[in-house]
Amino acid sequence: xxxxxxxxxxxxxxxxxxxxxxxxxxxxxxxxxxxxxxxxxxxxxxxxxxxxxxxxxxxxxxxxxxxxxxxxxxxxxxxxxxxxxxxxxxxxxxxxxxxxxxxxxxxxxxxxxxxxxxxxxxxxxxxxxxxxxxxxxxxxxxxxxxxxxxxxxxxxxxxxxxxxxxxxxxxxxxxxxxxxxxxxxxxxxxxxxxxxxxxxxxxxxxxxxxxxxxxxxxxxxxxxxxxxxxxxxxxxxxxxxxxxxxxxxxxxxxxxxxxxxxxxxxxxxxxxxxxxxxxxx
Numbered sequence: 007x008x009x010x011x012x013x014x015x016x017x018x019x020x021x022x023x024x025x026x027x028x029x030x031x032x033x034x035x036x037x038x039x040x041x042x043x044x045x046x047x048x049x050x051x052x053x054x055x056x057x058x059x060x061x062x063x064x065x066x067x068x069x070x071x072x073x074x075x076x077x078x079x080x081x082x083x084x085x086x087x088x089x090x091x092x093x094x095x096x097x098x099x100x101x102x103x104x105x106x107x108x109x110x111x112x113x114x115x116x117x118x119x120x121x122x123x124x125x126x127x128x129x130x131x132x133x134x135x136x137x138x139x140x141x142x143x144x145x146x147x148x149x150x151x152x153x154x155x156x157x158x159x160x161x162x163x164x165x166x167x168x169x170x171x172x173x174x175x176x177x178x179x180x181x182x183x184x185x186x187x188x189x190x191x192x193x194x195x196x197x198x199x200x201x202x203x204x205x206x207x208x209x210x211x212x213x214x215x216x217x218x219x220x221x222x223x224x225x226x227x228x229x230x231x232x233x234x235x236x237x238x239x240x241x242x243x244x245x246x247x248x249x250x251x252x253x254x255x256x257x258x259x260x261x262x263x264x265x266x267x268x269x270x271x272x273x274x275x276x277x278x279x280x281x282x283x284x285x286x287x
Contacts (some may be wrong), residue, residue, distance in 0.1 A: 019061045024082045026054045026075065026261045028100045029122035029142040031159035031193065040157075040197055042250045046213035046226065047161040047191035052124050052140055052275040054080040055098065071122070072101045078126035078138045086127035090135055098126025102142075113152075119145045131165055131219075138165045146195075157195030164188055165219070187216035203240040209233075212257075222262075223269035229257035244286045250277040261267055 007023030030051045032039045058077030064070065075098040077084040086092040102122025107114045121143045128138040144159040166186035193211035200206060203230040213230045220228050236250040256262040264273035 012164055016063050021059045021063065022057075024054060024056045025059060028055055028059065028071070028075075028124055029140070030101050030161070031119075031144045033159060036282075037246065037286050040207035041198075041209050041234050042248055042280055042282055043234060043252050043278065045081050045159070045191065045193045045209060045211045046230065046232065047142075047154075047159050047193050047211060049226070050140070050161055050189045050191055050213075050215075052078050052080070055100070055124075056081070056083055057098070059100070067106050067274040069104045069106075070102065074099055075126065078124060078128040078140070079130045081129075084129060086129065090127065090129050092127050096127060098122045098124065113150045114148055117145065117147045128165065136166050138163055139189070146197075153199040155195075155197040157193075157197065159195075160190075161192075162188065162190045165216075189213070189215040189219060189220045205238045207236040207238065209236075223265070223271045227258050227260060227262035228258040228262075230262065231255045231257055241283070245283065246286070247283045248252060248281065250278070250280045250282075252276075252280075254278075 007025050010020040011021065012018040021161055022242040026034045032044050032048045034053065036042055055073075055075035055077075057073055059071055059073030059075075060181050061069065061071045077086050078098050086096045086098075087094040096252070100123065101177045102120060104118055104120040109115045111117075123139065123141050125139040126137070127135060129135040131138060141162045141164075142160070144157070146155055146157045148155055160287060163185050165188065191211060191213045193209055195207040196206075198206045198208075209232075211232050211234075213226055215226070217228055219225065232252060232254045233251065234252040235246055238246055238248050240246050254263060256274045259274070261271050261274050263276035265271045
């Protein structure tokens with residue numbers, strides 16, 4: 007993308023092109039997240055858009071973003087019009103606000119509270135596309151214990167009305183204009199900086215979604231829970247090492263994970279142990 011800055015007030019910053027993460031607690035670059043794997047909330051958020059976004063810092067305590075893009079779904083130059091059913095003028099709109107606690111708030115200084123919305127056409131959902139609106143609210147709160155911060159993220163997506171979709175992969179057929187489907191995800195983060203180089207990052211997250219969005223063995227189950235623990239150690243400047251353990255659980259009592267055949271999972275629980283070294287430029 008191209009970055010531009012207009013000398014308006016405190017400075018109006020623009021990104022024109024394709025850009026990532028218009029809202030959400032986590033970002034694409036794994037090294038900038040508290041954990042290596044990403045939450046269920048990240049999975050249901052828009053991750054990449056093509057368009058124009060503007061950012062303005064009203065004061066040290068308040069900033070805002072607003073923009074317009076081609077579609078809700080990822081894809082450089084993705085389209086909501088032909089072969090999709092919307093008109094060329096049908097665009098995706100987004101906006102968000104962030105509040106930052108000032109120094110006068112004591113130990114809460116530097117804490118942030120954010121909220122945002124993205125509404126547009128998702129050409130990938132249901133295999134035939136539908137209008138999708140995503141809502142996000144999140145906060146990172148400092149505590150009286152200087153080394154401990156607490157994060158909270160809530161995502162909700164409303165999708166539909168739906169196009170007609172034939173039964174596939176364990177998912178039932180969906181008649182045209184069958185009403186809206188939904189996805190919601192909540193996550194809590196505990197971020198503990200033990201020393202200058204050593205930190206422990208814990209995340210617990212939960213997903214609940216409409217049965218119409220579940221394709222057995224391909225997508226997440228209708229209800230799922232995950233617990234992730236990450237130990238991070240900064241080996242030297244710009245280099246971090248991580249050891250991460252993650253447990254995913256199918257809360258419906260079904261088997262959403264594992265197995266030897268795509269589309270035929272065999273386990274109710276999934277366990278992941280990952281190690282990585284990241285160099286940050």
